[in-house]
Amino acid sequence: MSIPLSWYLLLSVALFCVGLFGVLSRRNAIAILLSVELMLNAVNINLVAFWRYLDPARMAGQAFAVIVFAVAAAEVAVGLALIIAVYRRRKTVVADEIDLMKW
Amino acid sequence: MTPSDLLSILPLLVLVVWACALLLVDLWLKRKGVTAFLAALGLALTAGLALAQAGEETTAFGGMVALDGFASFLNVLFPLSGLLGIAVAYGYLKRMNIERGEYYSLLLFSTAGMMLMAHAADLVVVFLALEFLSLPLYVLAAFARPRLDSEEAGLKYFLLGAFASAFVIYGIALIYGATGTTSLSGIVAAIEAGSLGTSGLLLTIGAALFLVGFGFKVAAVPFHMWTPDVYHGAPTPVTAFMAVGAKAAGFAALLRVFVTAFPALDADLTPVVWVLAALTMFVGNVVAIAQTNIKRMLAYSSIAHAGYILMAFVAFGNPATRADAVASALFYLVTYALTSYGAWAAVIALEKQDPSAGSGQAASGLEINDFAGLGRRRPALAAAMTVFMLSLTGMPPTLGLVGKFYLFRTVIEAGQVWLAVIGVLTSLISAYYYLRVVVVMYMREGAPETTREPWLDFTWAVSALATVILSFLPMALFAWASAAGVMGF
Amino acid sequence: MTGAQILFLVCAGLILGSAVMVVTARNLMHAAFWLIAALFGVAVVYAILQAGFMAMIQVVIYIGAIAIMFIFADMLTRRDVRESRAQIGRNWPVAVLLGLLILAGLTALILAQPGVGRVAPALPSGLDPVAALGKALVSPDAYVLPFEVASVLLLSALVGAVYLAFLKKQ
Numbered sequence: 001m002s003i004p005l006s007w008y009l010l011l012s013v014a015l016f017c018v019g020l021f022g023v024l025s026r027r028n029a030i031a032i033l034l035s036v037e038l039m040l041n042a043v044n045i046n047l048v049a050f051w052r053y054l055d056p057a058r059m060a061g062q063a064f065a066v067i068v069f070a071v072a073a074a075e076v077a078v079g080l081a082l083i084i085a086v087y088r089r090r091k092t093v094v095a096d097e098i099d100l101m102k103w
Numbered sequence: 104m105t106p107s108d109l110l111s112i113l114p115l116l117v118l119v120v121w122a123c124a125l126l127l128v129d130l131w132l133k134r135k136g137v138t139a140f141l142a143a144l145g146l147a148l149t150a151g152l153a154l155a156q157a158g159e160e161t162t163a164f165g166g167m168v169a170l171d172g173f174a175s176f177l178n179v180l181f182p183l184s185g186l187l188g189i190a191v192a193y194g195y196l197k198r199m200n201i202e203r204g205e206y207y208s209l210l211l212f213s214t215a216g217m218m219l220m221a222h223a224a225d226l227v228v229v230f231l232a233l234e235f236l237s238l239p240l241y242v243l244a245a246f247a248r249p250r251l252d253s254e255e256a257g258l259k260y261f262l263l264g265a266f267a268s269a270f271v272i273y274g275i276a277l278i279y280g281a282t283g284t285t286s287l288s289g290i291v292a293a294i295e296a297g298s299l300g301t302s303g304l305l306l307t308i309g310a311a312l313f314l315v316g317f318g319f320k321v322a323a324v325p326f327h328m329w330t331p332d333v334y335h336g337a338p339t340p341v342t343a344f345m346a347v348g349a350k351a352a353g354f355a356a357l358l359r360v361f362v363t364a365f366p367a368l369d370a371d372l373t374p375v376v377w378v379l380a381a382l383t384m385f386v387g388n389v390v391a392i393a394q395t396n397i398k399r400m401l402a403y404s405s406i407a408h409a410g411y412i413l414m415a416f417v418a419f420g421n422p423a424t425r426a427d428a429v430a431s432a433l434f435y436l437v438t439y440a441l442t443s444y445g446a447w448a449a450v451i452a453l454e455k456q457d458p459s460a461g462s463g464q465a466a467s468g469l470e471i472n473d474f475a476g477l478g479r480r481r482p483a484l485a486a487a488m489t490v491f492m493l494s495l496t497g498m499p500p501t502l503g504l505v506g507k508f509y510l511f512r513t514v515i516e517a518g519q520v521w522l523a524v525i526g527v528l529t530s531l532i533s534a535y536y537y538l539r540v541v542v543v544m545y546m547r548e549g550a551p552e553t554t555r556e557p558w559l560d561f562t563w564a565v566s567a568l569a570t571v572i573l574s575f576l577p578m579a580l581f582a583w584a585s586a587a588g589v590m591g592f
Numbered sequence: 593m594t595g596a597q598i599l600f601l602v603c604a605g606l607i608l609g610s611a612v613m614v615v616t617a618r619n620l621m622h623a624a625f626w627l628i629a630a631l632f633g634v635a636v637v638y639a640i641l642q643a644g645f646m647a648m649i650q651v652v653i654y655i656g657a658i659a660i661m662f663i664f665a666d667m668l669t670r671r672d673v674r675e676s677r678a679q680i681g682r683n684w685p686v687a688v689l690l691g692l693l694i695l696a697g698l699t700a701l702i703l704a705q706p707g708v709g710r711v712a713p714a715l716p717s718g719l720d721p722v723a724a725l726g727k728a729l730v731s732p733d734a735y736v737l738p739f740e741v742a743s744v745l746l747l748s749a750l751v752g753a754v755y756l757a758f759l760k761k762q
Binding site: 018022031035048053062065066070084 | 604611627640646657658707710713715739
């Protein structure tokens, strides 16, 4: 494989920051959660790339990535349940009150 | 898997199995009081087993988890905090028409997550434990559905929590990249081998992201903005459990990771922690003054106390003060747990369903002014609340004073006199809003409606007595906390 | 430039382009579809990294389960999807600034790392990554504890989600 490690890491950083921007700027709770998923994917790219380049014999990075998958699934399940519960009451999921940068 | 692996995490295993069994058994139980009793029994059993483990030191599952003084200390604290979480909730859930068996199972799951956090000797386990304790808490915060403020509290807590965990794992991924391992002992070995070179910077940035993520979890300024809304909106017993358990678990992770793995990063991270601690103490205490709602005031108080505990971290890089830092942080956690549970129990005693709010969904009785006249109406409850307010301020004759004393001593020993000065000054500021509650209770006329429930009364009475009595014999508790300051992994 | 490099760059472009669409699309349903495109690109990146199992579960779990859940949630909160109000909050300049700041910092950090220009070592001969991962996940000396905890975590999430979304019969 002729791809330098830095390419993967830079891809991961860029994806993480796009997700970060999404979380901070989106007003809709579902969109915020979508952005969190981008951040988690950035983490997984990092983990798998480090596994491949640092020690492919031990599976630490990949095993961690699998755990992140499970956690992401659990998070999305709880999160969407919460969003749907709030929607039922308010008929909107625009997170004006859930403004993340409010002090 | 050897039996000794399983034995070393026996209390945790028992609790998880108990929680799963409780989920099933609850289906056949008509009276939710039985569920509450069974859940409490499970927690008591867990605490007993953890107590029996005191003094053992071992690692298990290939270094994933550690059993040491630190873990067994916290593994007694967490189930006890869960027990109080059940005691304050039992009558409340009935009163608010949200008595559901899931409350108890979820609380048990969350407690199990906290215990796993105390054991964690690998960053994978730290991350999993963080999620394991948080996910049930998101649901518990929204437990009073269809009450809108509770649902929104759950959603807000969830979005911030998910965002924070993304930071935590990105930090962990960078640490893994810098050292090639996620186990704490492996990280130490990699740092000591000195082979990091400029990867050291990668490690530091990873540790900083980790700190940001946990800063959200323990509600340190500037990552605290979710706290007042979530603490306000969540059902009050859940708020109490969150304020004590989740905060203690967050600090458990920070203490474990920073003290065992990152002392070498001391020079880079101590200034960051210094600023975080100072900001948190200052903002928490100053903004608390402006609050008129008791739940929001206690939320800012909980932010401020996160700042006091963060002070202990400025001592983590110094081998001479490291053990003291852990011991005084743990001691302060116990102090805060006792006092804040008591204060929240008093709040619950005054909280009632608001009859004016249509379907009776919203709660009332939560303004500080609603405490007026409590001194005449319920002298014992008012006296207990006075003790809690004194203890949160750090005044004699309460445990809060002793806790602050140990913290300030550690900070000064670490050479951070200015931070200690900020701590003392902000404590003086805090006296204003804590004592205001006392003044309202005794000096103002009013006829507060209070609830008398045996378990609730038990909680505030025991907390108040312990807060006073333990302040006269803190040495036993401190000796235990010091034993916990020694971490093997 | 080798074939693998070209493939990687195409994927990276796909991922980042889709990701930007995810965070800026006005219509949430479109955002969810862009997320699927990004996730698919990540799956190809895993394949390039010879992490076949990861690539497979990326498609099966992330696209097949998680992204589909998002689409369902979009449909269940439909009124909001059609809302014509801006989807980006007022504080977007701060978000852009913070994002760019972290991006610049971490990029500089990564480029300063020694050895990031190296290419991947060959996989040890005889190593079957999928078999090794499977063994690691259930080996008592490796990841069996996290693996089991993850299963309990999923159970508690399930219970919580059912509790929240369950409508009481009146």
